[in-house]
Amino acid sequence: xxxxxxxxxxxxxxxxxxxxxxxxxxxxxxxxxxxxxxxxxxxxxxxxxxxxxxxxxxxxxxxxxxxxxxxxxxxxxxxxxxxxxxxxxxxxxxxxxxxxxxxxxxxxxxxxxxxxxxxxxxxxxxxxxxxxxxxxxxxxxxxxxxxxxxxxxxxxxxxxxxxxxxxxxxxxxxxxxxxxxxxxxxxxxxxxxxxxxxxxxxxxxxxxxxxxxxxxxxxxxxxxxxxxxxxxxxxxxxxxxxxxxxxxxxxxxxxxxxxxxxxxxxxxxxxxxxxxxxxxxxxxxxxxxxxxxxxxxxx
Amino acid sequence: xxxxxxxxxxxxxxxxxxxxxxxxxxxxxxxxxxxxxxxxxxxxxxxxxxxxxxxxxxxxxxxxxxxxxxxxxxxxxxxxxxxxxxxxxxxxxxxxxxxxxxxxxxxxxxxxxxxxxxxxxxxxxxxxxxxxxxxxxxxxxxxxxxxxxxxxxxxxxxxxxxxxxxxxxxxxxxxxxxxxxxxxxxxxxxxxxxxxxxxxxxxxxxxxxxxxxxxxxxxxxxxxxxxxxxxxxxxxxxxxxxxxxxxxxxxxxxxxxxxxxxxxxxxxxxxxxxxxxxxxxxxxxxxxxxxxxxxxxxxxxxxxxxxxxxxxxx
Numbered sequence: 001x002x003x004x005x006x007x008x009x010x011x012x013x014x015x016x017x018x019x020x021x022x023x024x025x026x027x028x029x030x031x032x033x034x035x036x037x038x039x040x041x042x043x044x045x046x047x048x049x050x051x052x053x054x055x056x057x058x059x060x061x062x063x064x065x066x067x068x069x070x071x072x073x074x075x076x077x078x079x080x081x082x083x084x085x086x087x088x089x090x091x092x093x094x095x096x097x098x099x100x101x102x103x104x105x106x107x108x109x110x111x112x113x114x115x116x117x118x119x120x121x122x123x124x125x126x127x128x129x130x131x132x133x134x135x136x137x138x139x140x141x142x143x144x145x146x147x148x149x150x151x152x153x154x155x156x157x158x159x160x161x162x163x164x165x166x167x168x169x170x171x172x173x174x175x176x177x178x179x180x181x182x183x184x185x186x187x188x189x190x191x192x193x194x195x196x197x198x199x200x201x202x203x204x205x206x207x208x209x210x211x212x213x214x215x216x217x218x219x220x221x222x223x224x225x226x227x228x229x230x231x232x233x234x235x236x237x238x239x240x241x242x243x244x245x246x247x248x249x250x251x252x253x254x255x256x257x258x259x260x261x262x263x264x265x266x267x268x269x270x271x272x273x274x275x276x277x278x279x280x281x282x283x284x285x286x287x288x289x290x291x292x293x294x295x296x297x298x299x
Numbered sequence: 300x301x302x303x304x305x306x307x308x309x310x311x312x313x314x315x316x317x318x319x320x321x322x323x324x325x326x327x328x329x330x331x332x333x334x335x336x337x338x339x340x341x342x343x344x345x346x347x348x349x350x351x352x353x354x355x356x357x358x359x360x361x362x363x364x365x366x367x368x369x370x371x372x373x374x375x376x377x378x379x380x381x382x383x384x385x386x387x388x389x390x391x392x393x394x395x396x397x398x399x400x401x402x403x404x405x406x407x408x409x410x411x412x413x414x415x416x417x418x419x420x421x422x423x424x425x426x427x428x429x430x431x432x433x434x435x436x437x438x439x440x441x442x443x444x445x446x447x448x449x450x451x452x453x454x455x456x457x458x459x460x461x462x463x464x465x466x467x468x469x470x471x472x473x474x475x476x477x478x479x480x481x482x483x484x485x486x487x488x489x490x491x492x493x494x495x496x497x498x499x500x501x502x503x504x505x506x507x508x509x510x511x512x513x514x515x516x517x518x519x520x521x522x523x524x525x526x527x528x529x530x531x532x533x534x535x536x537x538x539x540x541x542x543x544x545x546x547x548x549x550x551x552x553x554x555x556x557x558x559x560x561x562x563x564x565x566x567x568x569x570x571x572x573x574x575x576x577x578x579x580x581x582x583x584x585x586x587x588x589x590x591x592x593x594x595x596x597x598x599x600x601x602x603x604x605x606x607x608x609x610x611x612x613x
Contacts, residue, residue: 068453142353150352165344172345273437
């Protein structure tokens with residue numbers, strides 16, 4: 001369908017002209033792959049570094065004569081130390097509970113709100129839509145201090161509920177904004193004819209519109225899950241005991257202590273903690289990108 | 300989209316099969332009643348965990364509250380004191396430097412990466428997925444990698460620079476004021492490039508190819524094609540991405556918390572870390588609330604200006 005302009009054969013006036021075109025094309029390729037290599041190196045090097053440090057014995061790190069860019073000795077000790085001597089598995093579990101809970105709550109609320117704002121006509125609808133968009137722009141840094149007071153006055157401090165209920169403040173605005181756009185793209189006639197056939201509004205929504213909005217719902221879900229998994233500030237403040245910490249906070253605040261850093265285990269924790277979100281989006285990278293950009297284009 | 304064209308089986312629902320709560324159901328047949336019901340969960344959550352804390356924050360900022368004591372009304376005293384506070388002034392300056400420099404770098408490099416990714420080459424999809432990684436993984440965890448990359452004795456960057464005879468001594472990345480800010484800017488830019496690149500790439504892919512052909516036939520060079528064809532097409536998406544990035548960078552906390560905690564000598568202190576330090580560590584909640592609230596007018600002006608600019612040509 002698309003004809004790349006560069007591929008259209010141009011009648012070469014002479015041999016030297018043809019050579020010039022070829023040389024130009026070669027130069028273009030070289031620049032393209034050069035830039036790509038540089039970007040790849042810069043963006044992926046920290047991950048490579050996490051990996052090689054996590055499989056080296058810590059004593060090798062301090063040996064300045066060894067080239068630090070590849071492992072000279074291999075070990076799994078850092079991983080076994082992390083999994084058996086620290087609360088890492090517990091933090092992983094905490095994070096899973098919180099991320100699943102917050103995502104479920106936010107997804108239900110966002111589907112409802114997105115449907116109401118994108119589909120139904122009612123007074124104050126536009127104002128509410130704008131309000132939710134503005135809520136999306138409020139950074140957690142602005143709220144965490146008074147929110148910590150609210151959490152403790154509701155007696156939610158150091159419980160999963162503290163995070164399951166506070167993460168939706170940034171998940172719902174994003175989710176409903178994203179889903180609003182999806183619901184609008186589904187033709188109204190489908191619901192109207194269902195209602196003529198006797199379906200209630202609720203049935204028209206759940207049986208007709210929601211199945212069609214599945215791609216949007218999935219990307220809202222993945223986005224919510226990764227945002228919850230990665231959250232740091234609220235978790236740092238609302239969870240006070242070691243046992244209740246989430247993975248990012250536990251790793252940063254419990255494994256970095258004093259002057260002795262267990263770099264190998266730290267990097268192992270950083271790698272393992274990144275795996276779930278990496279898997280989550282590698283399966284759904286297209287929906288993820290669509291969600292990311294739909295969210296920003298519609299904004 | 301294609302899903303809309305799929306034939307949908309009309310469900311045949313028995314009208315008489317309504318039992319308990321049928322009156323409630325009937326009331327929901329009104330469009331506005333149904334809409335209001337659907338909005339209840341969202342409004343409850345946002346009211347309790349966003350509006351209420353926000354109002355409480357405003358109230359606290361006018362008091363001398365400390366942790367455990369509600370304190371009393373002191374008017375604008377917190378806000379006034381901060382204006383004369385040297386550390387607060389440094390904080391404001393740092394936050395603007397951090398945000399300003401990283402936005403320019405992220406925009407330039409992100410657009411560069413998007414233009415590269417828009418060219419046809421092998422394994423493009425795989426690359427797109429891989430290069431999104433810095434944006435996707437938990438920032439606190441990737442910050443740990445940076446903590447080591449900037450370590451004064453273990454940094455491989457320093458090791459490489461020494462072996463290339465670029466420097467003789469160790470580089471104290473996070474322990475020297477100016478270098479500490481530079482290090483944070485590098486780490487933040489690294490994390491943000493993919494977000495810019497992927498979003499701009501999506502914008503680039505909406506440009507019809509024949510537009511480029513038409514421009515070429517009219518004699519436009521590649522720079523002119525970029526200015527007159529490419530830029531208008533990605534203008535909206537780029538501005539929106541900038542809006543989000545400015546807000547999150549201005550209000551950043553975790554990267555700085557992990558790498559420098561605002562030090563050395565407050566040289567990397569930003570609004571987020573100072574609020575945390577004064578409001579929680581030093582338990583002066585009133586003062587902390589005032590610091591956080593100082594962000595509001597700044598963010599409102601920047602967002603308002605950008606949103607106005609985005610809408611102007613839509």
